[in-house]
Amino acid sequence: MSQALLNLRELSCGYSEHRVVQHLNLHLNAGDIGCLLGPSGCGKTTTLRAIAGFEPVLAGEIQLADQVISKAGYTLAPEKRRIGMVFQDYALFPHLSVAENIAFGIRKQANCERITGELLEMVKLSHLGKRYPHELSGGQQQRVALARALAPEPQLLLLDEPFSNLDGELRRRLSHEVRDILKARGTSAILVTHDQEEAFAVSDQVGVFKEGKLEQWDTPFNLYHEPLTPFVASFIGQGYFIRGQMLSPDTVQTELGLIRGNRAYTWPVGSAVDVLLRPDDIIYDPESTQKALIVGKTFLGAATLYRLQLPTGSQLEAIFPSHADHQPGQQVGIRVEADHLVAFAVPGSIATQASLGESGVRRYSSDS
Template structure:
């Protein structure tokens, strides 16, 4: 059973002063879900988060929270009236207050203040540390305090702005999973901002990929990887290379790797040029194959090895082989394509590029723009 709509951004445009950084943004988040705004620096994700929090006005469109308009052009409900919690990149803890006092800061009038603080300490695995000061804690512990402080007033929505960026890689990975478990256990809705794909996929139910102030796709992590709607999303998410091909039918495409057949019908007309996305897991090790490639790079990953391969034409691909298959740079290897699910994009100017885009079902691939 789906949860009710909580956050709705409609035709939103926002920025700083007269400068519009985000344009025509539409997305929604259901109650209990965790969303993520993902993109490189300067793409507009933090600007969007600040507009949701009420720190920045909007130029066009509107922001609704639980059916109430909290921002539109000419109106911004003050942040303290939004029932929105915030976890900042730098934790923003009060150094002169103890851990318990930091957590209690936003619930000073709560009749069960002490009890709530104790609950929060246990929730973030800091039981017994309420009397310490922030400088006596590690970075991960400080971030847990910041999370507990934001959750204590029971906000309708929690916003997290690059919350793990100051932590080392292993701690980031562990804490991101812990934060998801905490939010899900409480049914707390949240929006995370990050530039880290692994972090976005580990925490979020839906992820929005931003490019230069525009939302390219708002979807599940699975669909972003397997069903990218634009060439930018296809190249930004995960790993992979494009190779050029020509449609031989609505289900198959001829490439330098041979004829590749998908598990669906595509809108591209036979004879049109397309770019085919191939992920590392689409290329398999096949020692007896006539299809050969030269290893030009490798990265040992433990259970597997990522190889960068170059075809006779000069095109490059990536492939993941089991780690006990140990090839060296410069070695010639046999490969095969095992990609029943093909991601194709029409080449601009080809026959397919003139066909109308369709958004429903599998027929949603369109030309590069």
Template sequence: MTHPLLLNLSDLVCGYQGHKVVQQINLHLNAGDIGCLLGPSGCGKTTTLRAIAGFEPVQDGEIQLAGEVISRAGFTLAPEKRHIGMVFQDYALFPHLTVAENIAFGIRQHPRRKRITAELLELVKLAPLAQRYPHELSGGQQQRVALARALAPEPQLLLLDEPFSNLDVELRRKLSHEVREILKARGTSAVLVTHDQEEAFAVSDHVGVFRNGRLEQWDTPYNLYHEPLTPFVASFVGQGYFIRGQLLSPETVQTELGAIQGNRAYTCPIGSTVEVLLRPDDIVYMPHSTLKATITGKTFLGASTLYRLQLPTGSPLEAIFPSHIDHLPGEQVGIGVAAEHLVVFPAQGEGTLQPDPACSGVRRYSEDS
């Protein structure tokens, strides 16, 4: 089922004092969906979020919410008139107000204030703590209060700026799933900013990968991982290494690991030099294989072990083997390649990876998928 378009960014340009922080950003979010702006520090994702909130002016392009232009060059609708909620990184709770009073702060004049507050307390599982103060809560509980407070006015769109950054890893993982469930239960559309891809994938329906102020790809988590449109997206999302190869046919690449055949065709010229992305799950343990790699390190993950490998040519790889397979660094192991879903990019100069429209896979890429 396709929901109506809610948020639309068209050729968005933002910056400061003539410096363009983000350039030509195009993305859209349907009603009820959760989007994420993902990327390394300084890539422009927070500036984009602040522009959506109305905190930053737009130099070019425009932002539409539910069909209404809320920002364009020379015009910025005031943040309080945008019907947008915000959850800040530090939660910004009022220390002198109880949990219930914090949640109700934005709807003090609402005739159903008590009922809405009670419903949200139940939704975020804090009803027993309604009369406590913020300093009496854990970090995770404070985060849920901030979320409930932002949801109380029933915004058309909720923005979350690094909402889990102050929490430990295990609590971040738990709360990211909880937040998704809460937003979906309310049917609330949201955009969050993070640099943590696990967090982005856990919460979001669509993720935008930013690099140097540009949006490299806006897509589903599945497509970002399996159908990266640029080498940067391929290397930033998930683990993996590129190895060099030569295209033997539209589906087959000759590499130092042998001929690897994929399940889709590439339009690069036959014989051209390419870079093949190999992720840890593409490399399998084959003790009797003639193809050997040296273990340079390992990380025990419980049900599996991540091995860092080096091929005879010096090329690095990573592989995930079942945890009962136990080898030590320095040992050689037999490996094989199981990479039917092959991701290939053209090689343009030694060590340089550039996307090329003339050389691309047959991709199942759609913003509406």
């Protein structure tokens, strides 16, 4: 079993009258890459700065490798934390060469040349060691910043929106490269981003933030398929809700028919619920009697993303093969094809009035 390297317990940060982060609990295992994900102003960067030692802690504590490094009234100096940092603007020294930038933080000067050479090779910049930052592209500068942060062999690496200054294709390619480099070295890391694709490409665990609170800390797969709150369900992926009524623990009646899934809920029969549907749950079926109005479309190449409106006014998104070309204003046949059921109680319904726990869900196990 992996050992937790980083622990945040009941962490609160901010100002005397305004707590940006509240009651935050998470842990990161040694060798894992975590991500703090959420909209602007949700507290993810404040959390990263608190881990780095740049932000005081109002309550709770931060523990790194069994050592408390921050708590109310105490902050271990950033330079004593064995934490590396990759900034959004790279923060390279303009008067130093690539090799000199990387070597800057190496403590053991006897091994400096060897370590610098290994890192240059790892980030694929061996041939550019004598160049200066202004002579490099954005992607190359980011690799130098990563190598420099890894040079002192930190226990934990923090990356603050590291790809935000790069264009789309380069961001995707570099995010995969960074994950490969961190995994090859066994380096634990925390990434901050608002880009879901980036978070999923790099991370083993992702924490979704909303207004200073951690909604869910989980694997990308579980965030997408088993969101614990309506916010996570709608923020991750492209999720839409339609209203339904519980017929049994694993079956809901909706305007798209019966939806049955691989989990059971403890809410009473008759409870009003909102059912989460993803674009890949909606199948184009010209023979179906269930029709939807196309109100928008986005061509994706191999497929087309359609925004659909149901007779009740509810909207969904669906991905159809690109050869099934339809125009806004047309009616199309659809059906639901989902092997899961993700539902949330409607406020004021029977389900929320009954004291049945936070999510009301009981997952099936292999013994069920």
